[in-house]
Amino acid sequence: MKSISNEMGLPLNELKTRMGFFREGLTTQEATKRLQQYGFNEIAKEKPLSALKRLWNHLKNPLVILLSVLGVVSWLTSDIRATIVIFVMVLLGIILRYFQEMRADKAAEKLKAMVSTHASVRRDNKDIEIPLKMLVPGDIIMLGAGDMVPADVRILSAKDLFVNQAALTGESLLVEKNDKESHSENNNPLELLNTCFLGTNVISGSATALVIHTGDDTYFGNIAYNLAGERQPTSFDKGINRFTWLMIRFIFIMVPAVFLINGLSRHNWVEAFLFALAVAVGLTPEMLPMIISVNLSKGAIAMSRKKVIVKRLNSIQNFGAMDVLCTDKTGTITRGKIVLEQHLDVKGGESQKVLDFGYLNSFYHTGLKNIMDDAILDHEELETALKIKDTYKKIDEIPFDFVRKRMSVVVEDKTGLNMLICKGAVENLLDLCTQVEVGREMKVMKNEDREECLQLVHRLNSNGFRVLAIAYKYIPGGSDEQVYKTADESDLVLLGYLSFFDPPKETASEALQRLEKLNIEVKILTGDNEAITAYICKKVGIKTEQVLLGPAIENMTEEQLKEAAGNYNVFARLVPTHKKRIIQALQKSGHVIGFMGDGINDAPALKAADIGISVDSAVDVAKESSDIILLETSLLVLEQGVAEGRRVFGNIIKYIEMAASSNFGNMFSVVGASAFLPFVPMLPIQILTNNLLYDFSQTTIPTDNVDKEWLIKPRKWAIGELQRFILFIGPISSIFDYITFFIMWFIFHAKNNEALFHTGWFVESLFTQTLIIHIIRTNKISFIQSRASWQLITSSIIIVFVGAWLTVSPLATTLGFVSLPPLYWSLLVLILFCYIILTQLMKSWLIRRYGASR
Numbered sequence: 043m044k045s046i047s048n049e050m051g052l053p054l055n056e057l058k059t060r061m062g063f064f065r066e067g068l069t070t071q072e073a074t075k076r077l078q079q080y081g082f083n084e085i086a087k088e089k090p091l092s093a094l095k096r097l098w099n100h101l102k103n104p105l106v107i108l109l110s111v112l113g114v115v116s117w118l119t120s121d122i123r124a125t126i127v128i129f130v131m132v133l134l135g136i137i138l139r140y141f142q143e144m145r146a147d148k149a150a151e152k153l154k155a156m157v158s159t160h161a162s163v164r165r166d167n168k169d170i171e172i173p174l175k176m177l178v179p180g181d182i183i184m185l186g187a188g189d190m191v192p193a194d195v196r197i198l199s200a201k202d203l204f205v206n207q208a209a210l211t212g213e214s215l216l217v218e219k220n221d222k223e224s225h226s227e228n229n230n231p232l233e234l235l236n237t238c239f240l241g242t243n244v245i246s247g248s249a250t251a252l253v254i255h256t257g258d259d260t261y262f263g264n265i266a267y268n269l270a271g272e273r274q275p276t277s278f279d280k281g282i283n284r285f286t287w288l289m290i291r292f293i294f295i296m297v298p299a300v301f302l303i304n305g306l307s308r309h310n311w312v313e314a315f316l317f318a319l320a321v322a323v324g325l326t327p328e329m330l331p332m333i334i335s336v337n338l339s340k341g342a343i344a345m346s347r348k349k350v351i352v353k354r355l356n357s358i359q360n361f362g363a364m365d366v367l368c369t370d371k372t373g374t375i376t377r378g379k380i381v382l383e384q385h386l387d388v389k390g391g392e393s394q395k396v397l398d399f400g401y402l403n404s405f406y407h408t409g410l411k412n413i414m415d416d417a418i419l420d421h422e423e424l425e426t427a428l429k430i431k432d433t434y435k436k437i438d439e440i441p442f443d444f445v446r447k448r449m450s451v452v453v454e455d456k457t458g459l460n461m462l463i464c465k466g467a468v469e470n471l472l473d474l475c476t477q478v479e480v481g482r483e484m485k486v487m488k489n490e491d492r493e494e495c496l497q498l499v500h501r502l503n504s505n506g507f508r509v510l511a512i513a514y515k516y517i518p519g520g521s522d523e524q525v526y527k528t529a530d531e532s533d534l535v536l537l538g539y540l541s542f543f544d545p546p547k548e549t550a551s552e553a554l555q556r557l558e559k560l561n562i563e564v565k566i567l568t569g570d571n572e573a574i575t576a577y578i579c580k581k582v583g584i585k586t587e588q589v590l591l592g593p594a595i596e597n598m599t600e601e602q603l604k605e606a607a608g609n610y611n612v613f614a615r616l617v618p619t620h621k622k623r624i625i626q627a628l629q630k631s632g633h634v635i636g637f638m639g640d641g642i643n644d645a646p647a648l649k650a651a652d653i654g655i656s657v658d659s660a661v662d663v664a665k666e667s668s669d670i671i672l673l674e675t676s677l678l679v680l681e682q683g684v685a686e687g688r689r690v691f692g693n694i695i696k697y698i699e700m701a702a703s704s705n706f707g708n709m710f711s712v713v714g715a716s717a718f719l720p721f722v723p724m725l726p727i728q729i730l731t732n733n734l735l736y737d738f739s740q741t742t743i744p745t746d747n748v749d750k751e752w753l754i755k756p757r758k759w760a761i762g763e764l765q766r767f768i769l770f771i772g773p774i775s776s777i778f779d780y781i782t783f784f785i786m787w788f789i790f791h792a793k794n795n796e797a798l799f800h801t802g803w804f805v806e807s808l809f810t811q812t813l814i815i816h817i818i819r820t821n822k823i824s825f826i827q828s829r830a831s832w833q834l835i836t837s838s839i840i841i842v843f844v845g846a847w848l849t850v851s852p853l854a855t856t857l858g859f860v861s862l863p864p865l866y867w868s869l870l871v872l873i874l875f876c877y878i879i880l881t882q883l884m885k886s887w888l889i890r891r892y893g894a895s896r
Contacts, residue, residue, distance in 0.1 A: 076180060127734055203247035221236055370639040592620045656668035703818070710772075
């Protein structure tokens with residue numbers, strides 16, 4: 043970091059010379075040249091995976107490694123047919139997953155391109171908006187409240203600029219930045235007050251700055267370059283990994299047992315080894331990575347059609363698992379477009395002076411402008427009526443922050459008198475007022491005046507109005523150079539109130555009802571006061587018997603807040619840290635939390651939540667903190683996104699339960715058959731062929747339908763349920779395997795015909811394994827109450843026909859098959875029918891007994 047500190051701390055003139063500074067900004071031609079020289083403004087971990095890196099990630103998958111080792115061992119033992127089949131399976135899994143992920147990534151990039159994250163930059167002497175990644179060293183940028191700092195920059199000019207550097211320093215206190223010369227005694231660039239860094243964000247104020255470093259050359263990029271890598275595994279990733287290792291442990295236990303049983307009983311250790319090797323391959327769920335990738339990419343594309351942008355594919359599962367949605371109120375539950383309804387004096391009468399002073403305040407302040415400022419400034423006629431530019435001159439401003447909840451401007455009139463106009467939250471502002479203006483008279487504010495004011499504001503709040511107070515004071519003897527501080531916001535004269543109305547979105551009530559049907563509890567977390575919050579919540583159907591306020595949270599222990607977070611639905615008068623604490627308290631209670639917000643103050647909560655949800659109109663820092671971004675204002679897309687998340691997870695679980703139960707059943711079948719048969723139950727090449735065909739039949743699972751009833755409940759990864767399912771469903775297939783053994787041994791006298799026995803079990807095993815997915819894919823009665831997608835049905839039919847055809851095809855001799863007698867096919871139909879009935883009965887019992895997820 044030493045070189046960064048030295049360069050950023052250079053005198054401004056020297057730095058301008060080094061950077062090739064142009065006052066009118068870079069030309070398009072020069073910017074293009076520098077982009078080629080420095081590259082895109084992206085840090086290491088944000089760059090897409092190269093083709094080789096992606097391929098390597100697939101190759102180092104434990105399942106791929108296991109299969110590859112088994113393939114090499116087969117080659118070393120001269121079993122060329124097995125080697126070919128194993129590596130066909132490996133290549134099939136890798137290629138399908140590779141291209142599906144490439145497709146998903148390309149789709150994700152297109153989706154992300156729909157989300158606007160831009161920087162204001164001066165090019166060709168014009169101020170324009172460009173994508174962040176197109177910034178180059180030497181660019182002049184403009185920063186305002188809510189912006190992410192897009193690169194390491196040197197400030198050229200600033201006004202009340204406050205920056206949050208917590209992402210780099212861990213310090214939550216805001217840092218004021220300016221354009222003065224600054225030095226760091228410890229050679230720490232973060233101590234320089236005239237620089238801002240990538241990874242920080244502007245809380246209030248404004249600035250013009252010169253871009254010094256971009257991408258990996260930034261302070262953040264230097265750190266990220268050494269730490270670049272994949273994100274921390276989500277609960278979904280951990281669940282998949284646990285399942286993968288569970289199956290590998292099955293293999294490590296079963297394969298040696300099969301090897302020893304066959305070797306000791308038949309004394310042909312080479313044959314026993316090859317058979318055990320084939321069993322290991324047969325038990326490996328090698329399609330799992332591909333099934334997951336296809337499901338997630340398909341889900342992301344489906345959600346994009348519903349105007350929901352998925353920034354991180356794995357967040358889809360968290361969307362489906364979400365059981366509590368915490369949301370800000372303004373702009374999410376409400377329209378976020380308010381109008382100035384009234385301008386009242388302290389007695390509740392209309393007052394033009396209140397509107398005039400409010401307009402002056404909003405017109406001159408350059409900090410964090412919100413929707414209420416926009417509503418005030420809609421009264422454009424006042425600029426002419428007040429002759430603002432001729433009558434008033436701005437002297438200074440005291441910017442807004444989320445602690446004071448107010449901001450002030452100081453203007454000078456023609457008489458040379460300075461006037462401080464303060465606008466902000468009523469409760470905060472009343473404490474600063476010592477006088478009140480009634481009519482044209484001023485009087486000392488007494489307790490009864492304060493109570494009367496609060497009662498008026500409470501009545502307005504109760505009717506859904508958001509209220510700001512306006513206060514002022516004259517300051518004689520001011521000068522153009524005078525700097526005003528928050529301490530000057532004292533001894534004010536309360537003038538009156540501006541009341542605004544922000545109605546609920548038309549879709550809010552219906553969306554909340556739909557979320558309730560999906561068993562998602564909605565909690566409102568807002569900085570607004572309790573009266574207006576309760577009014578809006580009542581309008582959209584959220585219970586508001588009790589409202590927990592931020593000041594009360596401030597004094598709560600973590601355990602107290604954990605209990606309160608579960609009991610309350612509405613939280614008001616919160617600061618950003620309160621929202622984050624509430625979310626963390628709910629997470630400690632075992633909930634999967636979604637948070638929806640669009641403002642600067644929502645960023646900490648968005649990062650803390652299991653899934654952060656924002657909108658395209660949100661400030662940059664909110665969008666960057668989110669996992670999901672909504673492209674339209676209707677809340678109905680939330681319900682659709684949750685349903686899609688559960689649908690994706692449901693199809694992944696289908697494959698996992700099918701693979702786990704089938705493999706567990708095969709374990710019993712193989713061990714038992716190996717113990718009493720004088721020959722191996724199935725040839726290694728037949729096991730591998732069976733597995734290859736079966737894998738093909740499962741590649742269409744991502745297209746399958748999911749029952750509506752299954753979508754109404756949040757779905758989490760539950761290893762306990764999976765293990766129960768394996769123990770109860772898995773052995774059923776073994777029952778019918780043993781029935782097949784009995785039929786082949788006693789009815790078809792396969793004791794003296796190994797090939798006939800192998801062929802009979804091969805066909806029965808393939809048919810039952812292919813059939814199992816149609817039974818476990820639904821809680822309903824399979825084929826009657828719930829049918830699979832046409833793609834899954836088609837692939838299943840094709841595979842069983844191919845399996846049957848192989849027994850009479852030109853490949854039959856190579857694979858060790860012989861023709862099966864006609865009676866076998868009749869008995870197979872009976873076996874399959876009984877298999878369906880018994881599995882359906884067991885599945886129904888599991889659902890009644892344990893509420894199984896299937």
